[in-house]
Amino acid sequence: GAFAKPSLKQVDSVCPFCGVGCQLRYHVDENDRIAHVEGIAGPANEGRLCVKGRFGFDYAHSPERLTRPLVRRAGVAKDPLAVGRRLTPDELRAQFREASWDEALDLAAAGFQRALQATAARGRASPVAGFGSAKGTNEEAYLFQKLVRSAFGTHNVDHCTRLCHASSVAALMEGLGSAVVTNPLRDVAHADFVLLIGANPAQNHPVGATWIKNAVKRGTRLVLADPRRTELARHAWKHLGFQPGSDVALLNALLHVIVAEGLTDPAYIAAHTRDFELIREHVAAFTPEAMAPVCGIDAATLREVARAYATAKNAMILWGMGVSQHTHGTDNARCLIALALVTGQIGRPGTGLHPLRGQNNVQGASDAGLIPMVLPDYARVGDGAARGKAEALWGLPAGTLGSEPGLTVVEIVDAAHRGEITAMLVQGENPAMSDPDATHAREALAGLRHLVVIDIFLTETATLADVVLPATAWPEKTGSVTNTDRCVQLGRKAVGAPGEARADAWITEQLAQRLGLAWRYGVAPDGSGSADATQGIAAVYEEMRALMPSIRGLSWPRLWREGAVTYPVADEADPGQPVVFTDGFPTADGRGRLVPAALTPPAETPDPQFPLVLITGRQLEHWHTGSMTRRATVLDAIEPGPVVSLHPQTAARLGLRAGAAARVASRRGVITLPVRFDDALPADTAFIPFAYREAAANVLTNPALDPVGKIAELKYCAVDVRPEATS
Numbered sequence: 001g002a003f004a005k006p007s008l009k010q011v012d013s014v015c016p017f018c019g020v021g022c023q024l025r026y027h028v029d030e031n032d033r034i035a036h037v038e039g040i041a042g043p044a045n046e047g048r049l050c051v052k053g054r055f056g057f058d059y060a061h062s063p064e065r066l067t068r069p070l071v072r073r074a075g076v077a078k079d080p081l082a083v084g085r086r087l088t089p090d091e092l093r094a095q096f097r098e099a100s101w102d103e104a105l106d107l108a109a110a111g112f113q114r115a116l117q118a119t120a121a122r123g124r125a126s127p128v129a130g131f132g133s134a135k136g137t138n139e140e141a142y143l144f145q146k147l148v149r150s151a152f153g154t155h156n157v158d159h160c161t162r163l164c165h166a167s168s169v170a171a172l173m174e175g176l177g178s179a180v181v182t183n184p185l186r187d188v189a190h191a192d193f194v195l196l197i198g199a200n201p202a203q204n205h206p207v208g209a210t211w212i213k214n215a216v217k218r219g220t221r222l223v224l225a226d227p228r229r230t231e232l233a234r235h236a237w238k239h240l241g242f243q244p245g246s247d248v249a250l251l252n253a254l255l256h257v258i259v260a261e262g263l264t265d266p267a268y269i270a271a272h273t274r275d276f277e278l279i280r281e282h283v284a285a286f287t288p289e290a291m292a293p294v295c296g297i298d299a300a301t302l303r304e305v306a307r308a309y310a311t312a313k314n315a316m317i318l319w320g321m322g323v324s325q326h327t328h329g330t331d332n333a334r335c336l337i338a339l340a341l342v343t344g345q346i347g348r349p350g351t352g353l354h355p356l357r358g359q360n361n362v363q364g365a366s367d368a369g370l371i372p373m374v375l376p377d378y379a380r381v382g383d384g385a386a387r388g389k390a391e392a393l394w395g396l397p398a399g400t401l402g403s404e405p406g407l408t409v410v411e412i413v414d415a416a417h418r419g420e421i422t423a424m425l426v427q428g429e430n431p432a433m434s435d436p437d438a439t440h441a442r443e444a445l446a447g448l449r450h451l452v453v454i455d456i457f458l459t460e461t462a463t464l465a466d467v468v469l470p471a472t473a474w475p476e477k478t479g480s481v482t483n484t485d486r487c488v489q490l491g492r493k494a495v496g497a498p499g500e501a502r503a504d505a506w507i508t509e510q511l512a513q514r515l516g517l518a519w520r521y522g523v524a525p526d527g528s529g530s531a532d533a534t535q536g537i538a539a540v541y542e543e544m545r546a547l548m549p550s551i552r553g554l555s556w557p558r559l560w561r562e563g564a565v566t567y568p569v570a571d572e573a574d575p576g577q578p579v580v581f582t583d584g585f586p587t588a589d590g591r592g593r594l595v596p597a598a599l600t601p602p603a604e605t606p607d608p609q610f611p612l613v614l615i616t617g618r619q620l621e622h623w624h625t626g627s628m629t630r631r632a633t634v635l636d637a638i639e640p641g642p643v644v645s646l647h648p649q650t651a652a653r654l655g656l657r658a659g660a661a662a663r664v665a666s667r668r669g670v671i672t673l674p675v676r677f678d679d680a681l682p683a684d685t686a687f688i689p690f691a692y693r694e695a696a697a698n699v700l701t702n703p704a705l706d707p708v709g710k711i712a713e714l715k716y717c718a719v720d721v722r723p724e725a726t727s
């Protein structure tokens with residue numbers, strides 16, 4: 001088998017899947033293919049890897065890789081209803097023809113120019129938008145947002161952070177003046193108490209989960225707050241299986257106990273926070289007795305957990321999408337921030353706030369400015385000085401960049417559906433699968449006059465494209481990525497790309513030049529990079545660094561040498577700062593702001609027609625929309641198809657046996673998939689992973705947005721589940 005092959009070449013890099021950012025070594029065989037992968041001693045993993053990192057690599061060698069640019073044949077309609085099916089070779093040929101790079105790039109650029117000219121003539125806002133990727137490098141994200149802002153004259157640029165932690169980011173920016181994690185994940189080793197809420201790290205941050213398990217073994221008290229009794233419940237001091245969507249009730253009850261019983265840290269509150277009075281008054285009504293029936297956790301347990309958190313020497317809070325993917329996601333995160341601030345459990349090792357980032361580079365892509373309201377390093381687009389600095393560095397006439405934020409992911413899709421956005425550039429994202437109310441999203445994408453997709457596979461989104469540009473997979477290029485701990489790491493090219501696939505950054509540079517921008521980085525088409533900071537991908541990094549105070553002290557040569565450095569890093573001698581906010585916050589007055597959170601129900605609640613709650617999420621073996629992991633042989637063999645998980649008693653009541661086909665319907669759509677029993681789920685709740693095109697969970701989900709973070713309620717909607725009628 002693969003393990004017996006001698007490896008001719010060994011290349012150290014970073015895992016392409018989750019935000020833990022494990023370092024790994026690619027072993028490359030004589031055919032320039034990855035033979036196997038081993039974990040190496042990176043700061044986040046110390047040699048550990050999970051099943052995705054260890055076995056999820058051969059997607060890069062899949063026969064389904066795109067190897068030549070594709071152009072939609074004239075007159076061939078886009079069918080949003082066919083998106084769930086993989087195209088047969090004949091169907092593919094009927095829709096697309098192969099093209100040279102020159103022709104495909106010319107066509108891609110011309111479509112955007114047409115769209116821009118049409119609206120300029122009518123004096124309207126830019127009709128173009130771009131979705132970049134949290135799966136690419138920092139340099140790719142930086143170039144992508146620069147292209148959209150410079151060439152398309154708009155801040156309509158976003159990426160999957162909007163569907164992930166946008167609400168956490170909104171609350172952290174408001175409360176602490178910065179959205180970064182305060183402490184690295186491995187700080188759980190220094191925590192006496194860990195509150196893990198709305199996250200399932202055993203599946204989604206598996207190596208991170210091992211650090212949590214190790215900490216528990218050494219005596220850390222773990223409280224898992226999650227409607228699902230997920231794997232870490234076995235290691236927890238307490239599992240709070242609260243009612244889905246009742247986070248604010250649960251957390252405000254904890255705050256109530258801490259305030260009412262005098263367990264706050266008055267010295268910390270006085271020195272480092274403001275608006276404590278607002279919180280004190282607000283949580284007075286949230287007694288554990290009043291909240292117990294709302295959240296489903298008894299009052300005595302709420303008191304015990306609140307006391308344990310507040311009185312621990314060091315207590316840390318970790319959270320995931322169970323907190324953020326709600327219409328009250330920002331409120332959920334406000335409560336977590338308040339818990340840390342009123343108790344002073346922040347600013348020391350083993351304390352603080354850590355929103356577990358999902359994608360391997362969602363932190364870095366956000367830092368690089370792939371967000372509609374901010375430029376690199378979170379400089380607000382409304383800040384004239386920041387815009388001026390970017391314009392000068394990018395060689396744009398003063399006043400080119402607008403002061404109004406652009407549209408976010410779901411807003412862009414809605415605008416496309418209304419015909420206001422007519423052209424889109426999508427790099428490495430798959431909105432036809434990842435966006436809420438996927439049927440609506442697919443209609444919007446199909447209705448675009450011009451859709452250009454840069455990707456490694458013909459994703460569900462790419463099937464609706466006019467031009468498809470084949471890109472490099474992670475092991476085929478060099479660049480930097482930033483993990484959930486704010487650690488910038490170097491990914492190194494290990495193998496060549498198939499056919500004519502080219503580096504994403506090269507593609508972006510080529511498009512920029514065709515759209516009239518004088519970009520001269522000279523990015524290598526084969527994705528290679530070198531220690532020389534003056535050219536190619538390194539020159540992109542150095543330009544980005546000039547706009548980003550957080551990495552000022554991390555030059556490309558230093559990154560090349562050291563491989564991993566945690567920002568903020570002020571100068572070349574600065575080792576980096578794993579724990580931040582040790583003495584106040586980067587807000588205008590240096591204080592953390594306490595913001596009360598009201599109790600609001602989910603946007604759609606169960607009723608007789610749709611009586612169950614649907615929770616969507618990931619699985620250990622499959623990553624997001626499955627475009628990579630479902631083409632990784634080992635991972636696909638372990639989890640080959642979609643399932644809807646139900647508590648056995650709920651399934652029995654609905655007349656469903658394990659393995660039987662269930663029809664799951666919401667107000668937005670219907671899918672059919674087999675039932676799996678899972679007694680870790682609460683009653684009357686269904687869980688469906690969103691990785692499967694043949695039964696796409698997002699056909700069902702609710703696009704209602706959190707009003708602040710603009711994140712959709714992917715963790716809660718009402719569904720009906722019943723046996724699929726057999727005819």
Ligand code: SF4
Binds near residue numbers: 053207
């Ligand atoms: Fe990759 Fe995350 Fe698994 Fe580490 S924990 S090997 S980064 S998927």
